[in-house]
Amino acid sequence: MHERAHTGGDKAYHCSQCEKSFTQLGNLRTHERAHTGEKLYHSSHCGKSFTRWGSLKKHEWIHIREKPYQCSLCGKSFTQLGNLNQHERTHTGGDKTYHCSQCGKSFTRLRQLNKHERIHTQEEKTYHCSQCGKTFSQSEDLKSHERIERLCSDLCF
Numbered sequence: 455m456h457e458r459a460h461t462g463g464d465k466a467y468h469c470s471q472c473e474k475s476f477t478q479l480g481n482l483r484t485h486e487r488a489h490t491g492e493k494l495y496h497s498s499h500c501g502k503s504f505t506r507w508g509s510l511k512k513h514e515w516i517h518i519r520e521k522p523y524q525c526s527l528c529g530k531s532f533t534q535l536g537n538l539n540q541h542e543r544t545h546t547g548g549d550k551t552y553h554c555s556q557c558g559k560s561f562t563r564l565r566q567l568n569k570h571e572r573i574h575t576q577e578e579k580t581y582h583c584s585q586c587g588k589t590f591s592q593s594e595d596l597k598s599h600e601r602i603e604r605l606c607s608d609l610c611f
Contacts, residue, residue, distance in 0.1 A: 464477060465477050467481070467482040468482075469482060469485055469486060471486070471489040472489070484505070484506060487505040487506075488505060492505065493505050495507050495509070495510040497510060497513060497514055498514075499514065499517040499518075512533075512534075515533045516598070516601065520533065523535050523537070525538060525541055525542055525545070527542070527545045528545070540562055541562075543562050544560040544561065544562055552564050552567040553567075554567060554570055554571060556571070557574070569592065572592065581593050581595070582596075583596060583599055583600060585603055586603065
């Protein structure tokens with residue numbers, strides 16, 4: 455059974471709503487919740503619901519700011535193991551690295567370097583929070599800030 459999951463063979467469980475097939479019944483059941491909208495997993499912090507347990511756990515990092523994965527070389531911490539592994543490659547040179555010409559910071563992906571370089575250009579701090587006026591250089595940071603600010607105002611007031 456385990457080997458079939460890697461080879462893609464014998465996907466005996468078929469979704470009745472779409473074309474997807476699965477090797478395990480549990481995976482089909484989880485997938486079916488995407489069609490039904492059933493959300494079994496709820497955040498104890500804000501009540502937001504999710505169809506997958508892993509999505510709930512990832513969401514809860516917003517509230518608890520837990521970063522259990524720490525780089526042994528520089529001490530930087532991460533919420534996900536994959537992000538730590540990617541970061542560690544910047545120290546080992548295991549991947550092609552891209553360096554910022556302004557500050558020397560290294561990145562494993564060109565798009566990360568391009569995103570970072572915006573902090574050194576005219577695009578710096580172009581995203582503004584309409585509630586508190588705080589500014590951000592990247593839209594993702596503003597969105598994260600606004601989610602937390604909205605949550606705080608809902609819970610605190």
